[in-house]
Amino acid sequence: MRSARPPAWLRLPPGLRDWAPDDLARLRALEGRLRGAFEAWGYREVATPALEYLETWQRGTGAPPRALFVVVDRTGELLALRPEMTVPVARFVATRWPAAVARLYYVGPVFRGGEVVRGDGREFLQAGVERVGEGGPDADAEVVALAVDALRGAGVPEVRVGLGHAGFLRALLDAADLPDEERGPLAAALLRRDFVTVSARLATAPQEVRKALQDLPALRGPEALPRARRVGVGQDALDELEAVCDALQAYGVGHAVEVDVGIVRDFDYYTGVVFEAYAPAVGAPVLGGGRYDGLLARFGDPRPAVGFAVHAERALAACSGVEVASQVLEVYYDPEARPLALRWAQTARAAGVRVAAGPAPSPSPQGSGVWFRSDGPWWVQGGEARRLAPQELEALTRGGASWLS
């Protein structure tokens, strides 16, 4: 019983949006800078289809179908739009790219079929990297350092990366010694960041474990590793985490990265370090990633891998000051000056100026630009026109944002 809605063509489905030129230009600029960073670190771009078999996604992410956009193929087979890019890249590498070591990156929209969480669309742009074929702290540190470098290069201010370990969290949950039917709800509460429920469900867990799980949001910073070690579980995971921190020293990103044992990622394929990047005033992480040594194995290839994805629209929200040059020079012509005007417009375009040309409205153009009349070129602005000297016209073809004013 909802009130009558406007027709479909006036609306968009929830969580989907249009991009007007100004916003899109900023998004593309950000995308370009991310690509630039990935390329500079020796990563090569790869693309996979937006649609794959539903079964592939379930095999890869373990996500329930209701989190996906499902499509029925004409043969009746179920397909789904990609909810993320790590699984298809892993599938690609495992099944058709046997190169021993690969550094790959991707940029593309992903789709979520679930509920619309405030501020997040059901389609959004992800740009990320996957470093395949190498385990160990050096590969982890490279990817974390690249995450910092790419975000900074894209103009995201005050980047903070929290570095945790999926194995430590798993060891904590094991040590909580819960019956199987309790473990799922506890992990779900952790993922929802519902620490009230976490506390309530741990009434019977060992004191040390309970305290560590309750204090997860604060288990962060220079003291986090020694404090986590005192819990007495997941020492292997903490050793790995420490080794990655050591390796990161050499990259000179130290103060942007801190240990954050409370990082919980939403896909179940992470096996090693996990990390998220935050920027001020953006409530959700602008980047997330980690090591997923078991994922390629789900597609028949045991190679280890580590990677991350930038949530491009959140990153864009974080760098509010990005300005994009979008100035277009208008050229107007009277009928008898058309050949001259269009020839000049081509010369200017060849010189790199963005030129939009069209017949001059009657009685005179309202905007600003060059007005080719039967008596020669004029500069018009705010309804006033003045004759252009040949050297001024020449200067315009050399571009620059400093139009005559």
Add this chain to the structure above:
Amino acid sequence: MAVLRLAVPSGRLLPDTFRLLRAAGYRPGEGDSDRSLLRRWEGLVLVVAKPVDLLTYVERGAADCGVVGKDVLLEQAHEVYELVDLGFGRCRGVVALPAESRHLWADSRRPLRIATKYPRVAERFFWERGRPVEIVELYGSVELAPQVGLSDGILDLVMTGTTLRANGLVEVAEVFTSTARLVVNPASLRTRAEAVQELVARLSEAAQGVR
């Protein structure tokens, strides 16, 4: 560094929120009127927001932390950290039917029309039980709906049950219990860690004392 901003809910939970803040040692500033929506307390700026908007303020970083009922957290998808059960504002969400038609609940295959401010909670509750339902979204005086034929029953908050009784409704199922919670923006938790931890510690201690 700017003072921490705490979003507090206007309406039913506001007096207890102020009481808790005082118990935690926070003091109101000078010269704020009772109607002002932005109040400067010592060491804290309070943003008075409608409960239904509160998570938006916290999630978008307009406030670092917030006080909000669990009922709102259940209804709205969100990405905030829920850190402390503050204990006050205790109430329950229930399904209630008019006393004379309460027998309708026994037939789990009969589609029910349910009026509620909690469409998502209602949908989830009925879906999990496999019961057919038609949700009627209302934003005030939900208990009126069955009396005028707008719905078969309601899903709404009850505190004492007086309103239900006054409108001839009886509870047939409990859906959730709710208390006020302290929530935190994930970025504030990391970029303003010390200030946030202090607020969390002071409020959880005060909440223990009040309980």
